[in-house]
Amino acid sequence: MDKKTEQKKVFLDIVQQLRQLIKMEEIQAGEKLPSERVLSERLGVGRSSVREALRSLELLGLIETRHGGGTFLASTHKHQLVEILSMFILEDEKSKKDVELTRQIHEKEAIRVISCTETLRTLPVWDSFFVKLEIEGTINCRDVLREIIITAGNRLSLKVWFQLAAYDGDRLNRNSTEEEKIIIQTMLKSMQLGYEKEALQAYEQWMKTVQSM
Amino acid sequence: MDKKTEQKKVFLDIVQQLRQLIKMEEIQAGEKLPSERVLSERLGVGRSSVREALRSLELLGLIETRHGGGTFLASTHKHQLVEILSMFILEDEKSKKDVELTRQIHEKEAIRVISCTETLRTLPVWDSFFVKLEIEGTINCRDVLREIIITAGNRLSLKVWFQLAAYDGDRLNRNSTEEEKIIIQTMLKSMQLGYEKEALQAYEQWMKTVQSM
DNA sequence: TGTTTAAAAGTGGCCAGACCACTTTTATCT
């Protein structure tokens, strides 16, 4: 009848029951869950089965465990689903070009969103980049892009971006060259003024120089 | 030194090692993995730890286990993240919105790429959609979007899209309404003619109607 | 020889108990 009760595998059933337990007892993020031994007894299953369920949720970042301390419900932003997936998806993805292009898809969209949003494009953080560029003459490329993605406000997009950016490695995580400095300034300034098209053009130009490195 | 060796928890280490093993031995989707007992011996850990890792991957749908048969590498489209996500994470409205927006980011980029590429926008497949719309009067929304993503040619973007599209479930996987029919036709026609801006406008309009369902 | 059938081996599912390392609580002493 009930899908949750006729579950074949105990550990999957436990995952479900844990979910109910969290809901029923109104366990909030950061709060403690019953111990493995207690859960084992309460649910009438072996401790190893409880552990299989808990470890599954831990891999997803849904719970946190502290050795000797206990098991705690994790806060939403710590979920690792994207990380886990990317681990397996990026692995068999042969084309680095696809990774690069996909990363850029998210960056371009972020630039569009910011350019079109008054409250975002007028943030003081963009000015701080200008200051940094003038004083130090250079800036970390990855930092600029990261700030753009973060500001755009899509948390999922951010997570995806982090994975993809990590894949590219040092090509982004470096200081900008003299040539890039001008392009970045153009891009940021256009973005600030809400000139979406110009900002994207500068971005494309930037990525071309990056690519030729 | 090595992040993978200084891993605190054995089961997380095993997840990593399983990933390497799959890569090294070139295990394809549907093929069998070593048995739990063999893995236990080969990795020099207890069988229960191996099981914690395997059960974690099973919850994600990355592997399939058959009682008495063995453990098999699952095909990409069987990942269950969707179910898990909706179960634990998608409670909050903001997350759902992020999933939708991120999916649309990939769709919009695909439309741009196709619109700007002669060889892609002139493909006969778009005409076949028109024919289908005329004859049957409707078409599966998801099929249209999928074809667009596929045609754009970024395999990684495609994989990401598949995952995201799965969340939305029935909102996309259905036949188009009479209202949508016109919008889709406009979008496809604009794309065929290389009118990027118009195609995107139609797309945005489409998504608005979808959203209001 | 080829087919069917039964036994054996292989494999996942689950549990009980043990020991260790670490953390939290409690009780004790100063």
Add this chain to the structure above:
DNA sequence: AGATAAAAGTGGTCTGGCCACTTTTAAACA
């Protein structure tokens, strides 16, 4: 009251066992 040490609680891991199910192997049969 505060510091300290003992005890209890908790996760981390391993071993070994038993069951149920599947696959392989071997034997019996036609």
